Amino acid sequence: MIPALYVAKTGLQAQDMNLTTISNNLANSSTTGFKSDRAEFQDLLYQIKRQPGAQSTQDSTLPSGLQLGTGVRIVGTQKNFTAGSLQTTDQPLDMAVNGHGFFQVLQPDGTTAYTRDGTFHLDNNGQIVTANGNALQPAIVVPTDAQSFTVGTDGTVSITTAASATSQVIGNIQTADFINPGGLQAVGSNLFLETASSGAPQVGTPGLTGLGTIQQNTLENSNVSTVNELVNMITTQRAYEMNSKVISTADQMLQNLTQNL
Incomplete structure (x- = not known):
């Protein structure tokens, strides 16, 4: 007994x-x-x-x-x-990865974290950041005179200004994938960190080499x-x-x- x-x-x-x-x-x-x-x-x-x-x-x-x-x-x-469902929004800074890959964000300690949360904002300098103020990597700064903001499926970021209706590219969003995403360390705030189990990040252009495309005005729901x-x-x-x-x-x-x- x-x-x-x-x-x-x-x-x-x-x-x-x-x-x-x-x-x-x-x-x-x-x-x-x-x-x-x-x-x-x-x-x-x-x-x-x-x-x-x-x-x-x-x-x-x-x-x-x-x-x-x-x-x-x-x-x-x-x-x-597995991917969650995609929800269309009216916010141009809302983005989702349709397929494999993570957005890269810079933490205050200088390390890179990874997220599937594409709810982005602009800080007081016009830089694209997360809800916690972590900057999207590579850094993209939107000018104050921007009239429109467009993100292509390959991560190309372009704007138009009041002075010129011609579209101009201001940056390119790159995403990262891992050979073993299950080995990433979840640290809260929708962020993951690289570990020895996850392997090194494979950074590239969205839509190429197996990475998912970026969908603007869209958010990925919980799975x-x-x-x-x-x-x-x-x-x-x-x-x-x-x-x-x-x-x-x-x-x-x-x-x-x-x-x-």
Whole structure:
């Protein structure tokens, strides 16, 4: 009975962490460019009472043996980088990557972060920045006399001014992709950081070498499926209840044992 208590305890802990992952997905169902997480489970060490394949006699072996598991744990969370739906807006600074790739932004410490959130703004110098003030990279500054602002699918940024109706290019947006996006480190504020697991960023022109195109006046919605998350929440709740029932049953067996001794 005692081992069953500890095994069920690991089940409660794992399902509690799984519920935390699900609740974070649901909380970010309206977050621009958010990518959902999935908890990954792994069974713990086994106590080998009888080794599978051991000799039971000189001429025969054990077909399966006796192996007792010690529980479960969550070993990781896997980011789902499937694209969210695209929503058209009326803001010319709203952009979305239609396909693979991330926008590059410069953090205050000088490092580059990566995001799928294309909700951009202008700062007091006319530079394109995120909602937190991080500058888009490569840096693009929009002149104060700009009358129109256009971003092509290949990232070409052009404007027209009051003095000249002719379009003039003021910069080019480049996006980055990774060989293993799941290895990126999520740091909040819709930002990701490069890690040894993600590999080095492969920077290029949108629409070329496998990178997605840029869509202006568009934002990428969260890829969270609320229906799937609600179903996962129900199964998690039932698994938690069953592990609680195991603890209650083991406790009753121990109680009966102590009362009868």
